[in-house]
Amino acid sequence: xxxxxxxxxxLSKSYGNFMAVxxxxxxxxxxxxxxxxxxxGAGKSTTILLLLGLxxxxxxxxxxxxxxxxxxxxxxxxxxxxxxxxxxxYENRSGLENLVFTARLNRIAxxxxxxxxxxxxxxxxxxxxxxxxxxxxxxxxRQRLGLxxxxxxxxxxxxxxxxxxxxxxxxxxxFLDLIVRLSKEQGITVLLSxxxxxxxxxxxxxxxxFVGGKLIAEGDIDALSAKLFASDRFVIEAGIACSNxxxxxADRVMLLADSIRGMEGVxxxxxxxxxxxxxxxxxxxxxxxxxxxxAGYGLMLLQKKKYGLDEIYHRYFEGGGAYGKTA
Amino acid sequence: xxxxxxxxRLFITRAQREVTAGRSMSxxxxxxxxxxxxxxxxxxxxxxxxxxxxxxxxxxGSLYTALNNIGTPKAGAxxxxxxxxxxxxxxxxxxxxxxFIVFLNFLGxxxxxxxxxxxxxxxxxxxxxxxxxxxxxxxxxxxxxxFVASLLVIAVLFFSLTFLMIGLxxxxxxxxxxPGEFFRILSFALLTVLYVAFWLNVSILFSVRxxxxxxxxxxxxxxxxxxxxxxxxLIRLAMKAFAPDPGPMAVLDGSIVGYQRxxxxxxxxxxxxxxxxATTTLLMPVVRSLGPxxxxxxxGAIPNPLPLGESVLIxxxxxxxxxxxxxxxxxxxxxxxxxxxxxAR
Numbered sequence: 001x002x003x004x005x006x007x008x009x010x011l012s013k014s015y016g017n018f019m020a021v022x023x024x025x026x027x028x029x030x031x032x033x034x035x036x037x038x039x040x041g042a043g044k045s046t047t048i049l050l051l052l053g054l055x056x057x058x059x060x061x062x063x064x065x066x067x068x069x070x071x072x073x074x075x076x077x078x079x080x081x082x083x084x085x086x087x088x089x090y091e092n093r094s095g096l097e098n099l100v101f102t103a104r105l106n107r108i109a110x111x112x113x114x115x116x117x118x119x120x121x122x123x124x125x126x127x128x129x130x131x132x133x134x135x136x137x138x139x140x141x142r143q144r145l146g147l148x149x150x151x152x153x154x155x156x157x158x159x160x161x162x163x164x165x166x167x168x169x170x171x172x173x174x175f176l177d178l179i180v181r182l183s184k185e186q187g188i189t190v191l192l193s194x195x196x197x198x199x200x201x202x203x204x205x206x207x208x209x210f211v212g213g214k215l216i217a218e219g220d221i222d223a224l225s226a227k228l229f230a231s232d233r234f235v236i237e238a239g240i241a242c243s244n245x246x247x248x249x250a251d252r253v254m255l256l257a258d259s260i261r262g263m264e265g266v267x268x269x270x271x272x273x274x275x276x277x278x279x280x281x282x283x284x285x286x287x288x289x290x291x292x293x294x295a296g297y298g299l300m301l302l303q304k305k306k307y308g309l310d311e312i313y314h315r316y317f318e319g320g321g322a323y324g325k326t327a
Numbered sequence: 328x329x330x331x332x333x334x335x336r337l338f339i340t341r342a343q344r345e346v347t348a349g350r351s352m353s354x355x356x357x358x359x360x361x362x363x364x365x366x367x368x369x370x371x372x373x374x375x376x377x378x379x380x381x382x383x384x385x386x387x388g389s390l391y392t393a394l395n396n397i398g399t400p401k402a403g404a405x406x407x408x409x410x411x412x413x414x415x416x417x418x419x420x421x422x423x424x425x426x427f428i429v430f431l432n433f434l435g436x437x438x439x440x441x442x443x444x445x446x447x448x449x450x451x452x453x454x455x456x457x458x459x460x461x462x463x464x465x466x467x468x469x470x471x472x473x474f475v476a477s478l479l480v481i482a483v484l485f486f487s488l489t490f491l492m493i494g495l496x497x498x499x500x501x502x503x504x505x506p507g508e509f510f511r512i513l514s515f516a517l518l519t520v521l522y523v524a525f526w527l528n529v530s531i532l533f534s535v536r537x538x539x540x541x542x543x544x545x546x547x548x549x550x551x552x553x554x555x556x557x558x559x560x561l562i563r564l565a566m567k568a569f570a571p572d573p574g575p576m577a578v579l580d581g582s583i584v585g586y587q588r589x590x591x592x593x594x595x596x597x598x599x600x601x602x603x604x605a606t607t608t609l610l611m612p613v614v615r616s617l618g619p620x621x622x623x624x625x626x627g628a629i630p631n632p633l634p635l636g637e638s639v640l641i642x643x644x645x646x647x648x649x650x651x652x653x654x655x656x657x658x659x660x661x662x663x664x665x666x667x668x669x670x671a672r
Binding site for chain 2: 088
């Protein structure tokens with residue numbers, strides 16, 4: 001039985017007329033790495049603030065480990081480690097002092113706090129800079145210090161808001177690896193918000209797609225593409241040319257397009273520069289090939305595309321329209 | 328990578344176990360952790376060192392003027408005005424340099440404002456506020472912690488300055504203070520701390536309201552200037568319209584007295600006035616009323632100094648007013664901070 005760690009039901013947050021979060025329902029289970037994916041301003045950060053009780057919802061309920069962040073903020077904050085997108089430290093204090101301060105706010109005794117801080121600094125590779133002032137740290141170092149800061153209270157949930165912003169690719173990979181392994185080995189639940197789909201794809205068990213304050217879909221990547229592209233799950237590109245080398249005539253192409261459209265399971269069909277883009281709910285490639293050849297064309301190119309997050313991303317975040325219209 | 332993770336794994340398992348077992352609960356409440364950190368920050372900061380030297384210089388300067396103008400202790404019955412010789416250290420002046428209490432009336436607000444104007448907004452701008460408030464700490468602990476830390480620093484500062492004045496005074500004039508004088512001086516120090524606490528709260532309020540520390544500092548200084556310089560001028564100007572005709576009638580039917588009392592009461596909306604009322608009464612035991620007195624009231628009165636209890640009784644309304652203003656500012660800061668959304672930067 002999977003144990004729910006975060007339960008959100010009917011959660012809304014509005015600023016004036018603007019709905020930042022719109023009737024959100026979401027459950028995140030123990031040990032899961034959940035990715036909140038969405039463009040800037042989609043309401044990811046607001047959702048996180050609502051989880052932490054750092055802002056008040058306009059409507060709806062949140063429960064973190066069975067506690068309400070508004071009524072029992074301390075119980076919630078004791079269990080959540082939160083890394084904001086632009087984490088700040090006391091710049092005139094050393095990295096070590098910053099960590100110890102956090103630890104002591106969590107009621108960890110002084111000696112234990114020092115012990116834990118040194119240990120964690122070692123793990124995130126900052127032990128050499130432990131006594132340097134945090135103001136001198138680079139962006140990547142700050143982020144790693146932030147991770148240590150999150151871990152020092154031994155949380156059962158980690159919330160990371162755009163954690164990889166401004167770190168170099170190598171650093172990103174190490175950072176994400178660390179998070180995933182922690183989650184798997186310690187049973188720490190991770191909620192990660194990002195607009196970098198590849199990172200999310202790489203590490204998250206489940207993804208929630210956030211657009212305009214609404215969770216438009218959730219699930220693992222396969223489930224997501226099945227859900228979002230029920231009719232256009234596969235895209236088959238077929239490049240055609242006249243067998244005798246003549247230029248294509250528009251009328252005949254239209255005719256061909258109609259016959260493809262008439263096939264079972266085909267959603268959208270479009271034609272640009274000698275290439276058909278055909279959205280299908282099943283793998284129709286062999287049949288399309290036959291139709292093209294039967295119509296007297298040469299098949300120059302036939303390729304199947306399966307939807308990844310990239311297409312999902314483009315479809316929902318940037319274009320906003322259905323595939324058939326944008327292709 | 329695998330190797331690197333091993334210690335983390337061990338560490339976290341252990342830590343989680345400890346949290347559940349409640350073994351890592353330290354007796355120190357997070358509130359006091361904040362207070363400790365804030366005090367450390369204050370004492371280390373340049374701003375505090377500069378203010379400290381400014382007030383230290385004031386202290387020495389006014390001590391110097393006081394010693395030049397203090398005269399000689401008059402022989403006489405104990406309890407007479409001349410015998411509150413020691414208190415003159417704080418009040419005596421020849422007019423070239425203001426006395427210690429006047430100086431403090433001026434510098435105290437500056438100190439309070441300087442210690443509080445960036446309390447909350449700097450945390451915000453640095454991005455530490457959201458990190459801090461995602462720890463198991465109540466929001467009011469942060470406000471209270473900042474306030475208490477500054478207050479403690481101010482209290483230590485003023486009490487040590489006062490004792491320094493007493494010590495130096497002892498060295499130079501050689502007359503020890505009587506217990507009465509000593510307690511008057513202590514209550515004076517306490518009052519000063521309270522006065523600075525008021526300004527501290529005003530500036531903390533602005534630091535909650537305004538995102539830019541510069542705005543908050545300027546606003547606090549503007550309020551202070553208004554209340555100390557412009558407010559009395561405005562009141563006097565406005566009240567001129569209501570002044571009774573000067574003449575014997577006005578005196579006889581008491582309208583002059585009533586008028587003066589109203590002006591004074593209006594002036595007392597400025598905390599500086601409350602403070603100077605209170606310090607004057609505490610440090611000059613001969614002061615027996617803060618309002619206007621008619622000849623009939625004074626007639627037959629023996630110009631005796633009041634005992635400490637009576638002096639405190641006279642300034643009690645002033646004291647209450649100051650405390651109320653302080654609490655009021657605090658309440659406003661609370662109201663605007665407690666339910667605010669805390670975004671990272």
